[in-house]
Amino acid sequence: MASSIKKVCIIGASGKLGRYMIRHCLDRGYEVVGVCREKSVAKLDAYKDRITIIPGSTNDREVIRKAVRGCDGVLTVLVPWGVQQYSTGTAQAVLDLAPPDARMIFSCGWHITRDGKDVYTKKLLWFAAIFGRLAKLARFADLNDQVEACRRIFASNRKWTVVRGSDLEEGESQGLPVWSHHVGDPILASNLTRRIDFALFMVTALENDQLIREAPAIVGRLSASAMAHGAII
Numbered sequence: 001m002a003s004s005i006k007k008v009c010i011i012g013a014s015g016k017l018g019r020y021m022i023r024h025c026l027d028r029g030y031e032v033v034g035v036c037r038e039k040s041v042a043k044l045d046a047y048k049d050r051i052t053i054i055p056g057s058t059n060d061r062e063v064i065r066k067a068v069r070g071c072d073g074v075l076t077v078l079v080p081w082g083v084q085q086y087s088t089g090t091a092q093a094v095l096d097l098a099p100p101d102a103r104m105i106f107s108c109g110w111h112i113t114r115d116g117k118d119v120y121t122k123k124l125l126w127f128a129a130i131f132g133r134l135a136k137l138a139r140f141a142d143l144n145d146q147v148e149a150c151r152r153i154f155a156s157n158r159k160w161t162v163v164r165g166s167d168l169e170e171g172e173s174q175g176l177p178v179w180s181h182h183v184g185d186p187i188l189a190s191n192l193t194r195r196i197d198f199a200l201f202m203v204t205a206l207e208n209d210q211l212i213r214e215a216p217a218i219v220g221r222l223s224a225s226a227m228a229h230g231a232i233i
């Protein structure tokens with residue numbers, strides 16, 4: 001079947017996840033538009049002849065309006081940096097301005113819950129509580145901003161997927177991560193995914209209609225828990 005995806009916008013293209021997503025998109029023959037902060041444009045030098053780069057803040061609605069024009073898919077790296085509702089502004093701009101039928105894939109971590117049925121380890125709860133408090137105090141990051149961004153996405157009837165990443169590591173691809181509906185499901189216990197494969201899951205989701213309005217929590221397909229319990233997909 002011919003691909004429904006031809007042109008993709010990557011919002012937050014200059015980060016580690018963003019650059020892996022560029023690679024996967026180019027491998028698939030997609031036309032790529034990347035948005036990144038002005039000061040990070042040089043991080044995309046390796047791709048500057050193969051993609052269109054739009055410098056600007058990812059929560060700037062005029063930047064997003066221009067970047068998503070004509071795109072069939074939008075991949076958004078949601079980050080909670082700063083205390084100016086950067087994530088929420090970014091998510092809202094994408095939800096409002098992406099073309100009506102566009103597939104929209106957003107990244108976040110396991111700490112985001114859609115239905116409150118995720119079961120977290122004490123370690124993760126402590127980390128979120130302590131990091132969250134210290135980061136906000138230092139005005140460095142606001143985890144609640146990512147929570148609010150995802151709340152708005154979950155409430156939307158657009159074609160979204162929120163991919164919830166486990167802890168990440170660098171390394172060669174192990175292939176498409178496996179996923180489950182809830183953190184705490186045994187298949188996810190290893191809590192580790194290669195970053196390149198997180199990006200692969202995001203890009204592959206563009207063409208997977210079964211993931212529309214899902215919030216998959218992912219883990220590396222060669223991790224011990226994935227091997228022990230088998231995959232959903």
Ligand SMILES: NC(=O)c1ccc[n+]([C@@H]2O[C@H](COP(=O)([O-])OP(=O)(O)OC[C@H]3O[C@@H](n4cnc5c(N)ncnc54)[C@H](OP(=O)(O)O)[C@@H]3O)[C@@H](O)[C@H]2O)c1
Nearest residue numbers: 012014015016017037040078079081107108109165166168
């Ligand atoms: N790191 C983890 O262990 C982990 C675990 C699970 C899920 N995730 C999720 O994975 C995604 C990306 O994580 P990553 O660790 O791989 O990082 P990353 O790809 O390096 O992405 C960081 C992004 O944040 C942007 N950024 C950095 N500082 C910023 C600031 N002050 N204001 C606005 N934007 C800023 C970067 O843009 P510039 O290039 O312009 O700096 C880049 O686009 C996020 O959605 C995160 O929730 C991460």
